[in-house]
Amino acid sequence: MVLVGVDLGFPHFDGELEELGLLAQTAGLQPVARIIARRKAPDAALFVGSGKADEIKMLAEHHGAVEILFDQALSPAQQRNLERHLGLPVNDRTLLILEIFAQRARSHEGKLQVELARLQYLSTRLVRRWSHLERQRGGIGARGGPGETQIELDRRMIGETIKRTKERLAKVKRQRGTQRRQRERRETFNISLVGYTNAGKSTLFNSLVKARAYAADQLFATLDTTTRQLYLGAEAGSVSLSDTVGFIRDLPHGLVDAFQATLQEAVDADLLLHVVDASNPEFTEQIAQVQRVLHEIGAAEVPQLLFFNKIDALPEEKLPLAPQDTYEVEGTQVPRIFGSAREGVGIDLLRKALAEAAVARRGSMARNEDGSLVSASDDFGTIATHHTNVSQ
Template sequence: MTAPVVSAADLPRALLVGVDFGGKAFFDPSLDELALLAESAGDLPVAKLTAKRRSVDAALFVGSGKADEIKALVQLHAAQCVIFDQPLGPAQQRNLEKHLGVEVLDRTMLILEIFAARARSHEGKLQVELAKLQYLSTRLVRRWSHLERQRGGVGLRGGPGETQIELDRRMIAERIKAVKERLVKVKRQRGTQRKARERSGVLRVSLVGYTNAGKSTLFNALVKAHVYAADQLFATLDTTTRQLYLEEARARVSLSDTVGFIRDLPHALVNAFQATLQEAMEADVLLHVVDAASPTWFEQVREVQRVLADIGAAEVPQILVFNKQDLMDESLQPRTDEDFFELEPGRSVPRLFVSAMTGYGLPRLRQAIADCREAEGDGLINGDAFTTQPYSESDDQPVIP
């Protein structure tokens, strides 16, 4: 049976809002990434609004004047929800919904919704449930304010006089504990599998990168697999591991595809996905996949490095894989197919330009992995596996720095 076709007219209409607080945090004036997130969650962006403020308004986040402007746009475009690119407090969200008369979400809620819809494996669903429960536990005032009332007598769980919100909080805490216990078992199973790979002496390589950089497409191209890949955010949530045979080294390596990162990735998700992210933490080499055709690729690289630092994987040897070379503007094409990139002061890593879709540069990437296997990772960091010179901003190089 074929799935019903959903037309744009059937999708919830969303108004997108971004607020610039003057350099205190990254601000995307285009709201393009928020629009992609909204589309990935099944919403239809119908209008965008940006504003500048010196500080956050405690009640309405944007102040009453801008809130009135948002309300007018909601009515003009018949929007059914408003999505903010910045995190909202529970009271701010509640006040905005009352003021605007429609559902109000922020970036964190949107990402959690996408993860919940995309999780396929048992492990993935457990991790998303844990993240949502942890997030929800801080927002019971909003979700259950209408249930706040005294419960007389002694119930099955609550004691005399226990409020509904206290009961809900305790039930969520119990569920969080149960999910964590199940995830400990999953983590233990993954640990057993990793130890088996360690004993085999197989080099462990993990794909990491910003969401929609093309990791799964590259994974499929390298191992001839059919892992789900799509031009959308967070198409892959579950880690997949395959054996990659390298003719160049006449040996096999273990290659893992992992969940993508994104700016302002909710801490609850990072914590919940520890079992999955363990693949990156314990890898011998990371293939850091970058969307070379994205105008914000540099910010994306920095964000991935920040998340890697958070999970304790920042020092794992890396190869920067600039993917989607076929989509780069002609004026941005690099003069060389491989060079070095300074991730941070004093640390340069190899960089290769490839296209997972066309196969361009994949032989060089395979050779780089083979060289890494031969050098057990050290050769790549020190530059012994490459003959090209490190890039510096003073060099006469193409626009890709």
């Protein structure tokens, strides 16, 4: 497989195609070469232009590659034109992520969500490689043409399947809503783990609740939401902790829409525990990507607590000066704790901060009944006021 990246001048461009390579390996694919194209704007027909397309073709032939993978999303026409020009299957980042999700989904809900996203993606690409839709010659001197009727039937079938899948997901969403209302009636404090994929959310989840959720050093190790009760002491009591799917740069909009039921856990949370891979040099961009998705799903206003994970992988000169401080996220100072979920560093400090947030929420609920307008987020913000503001 040849990896292709197109630098259009955006600040988050991955010049080494490192993340795309990790995604390919996660899907069970083996990259054999990488190539970068630089353009001011995508070519309408081939995305990279004919000259660079010829270069990609020669590189693929030299390495014996059997597939081309683009780091950007391709239009159906661009994908079809590239395949004709290169003589090889061409796929993009969107389909790769969908394939990984299809491989990893375990729950009924997760499989439904992946199926919906894949169907919505493929519905625009019915004419991509469908040579079997060409009619055979028939009649007296008649020449067969493209099978328009067959394409229409396939589109109708996919449309009907999309409709059924949406209805089944709506049912799942109603069931989740019932479960959330039950938790609300019990006045449970709800915490959702969010963060960039492979930041260590599942490892932290296991460390906090002593669970056995699947955790691995790979992208999208967890797709299905897992919720457990976390006991935080006599005063705070038990809270609900949910591990959600990781976010990634250029997460396909179809997946954001399809995973709305799962991501609803983040929308309805009282607190987002935002896990960051402190050892990744691109962690600031990863935080920004997570914030973008939170805005898309309507969870941007939920209070956050940052956990800068994997400090055991930092060189000594980059270790934090203090175990906790605040970090600016979109103009707001957010409490931050440094630690390592794998080594157990910072977990006690994190549990204490979560307990303070739960107690603050309970106190605000009591005061609201007395007529006060103090909110849970206002109380949680005071947790950080005694922290030393230290930049990493």
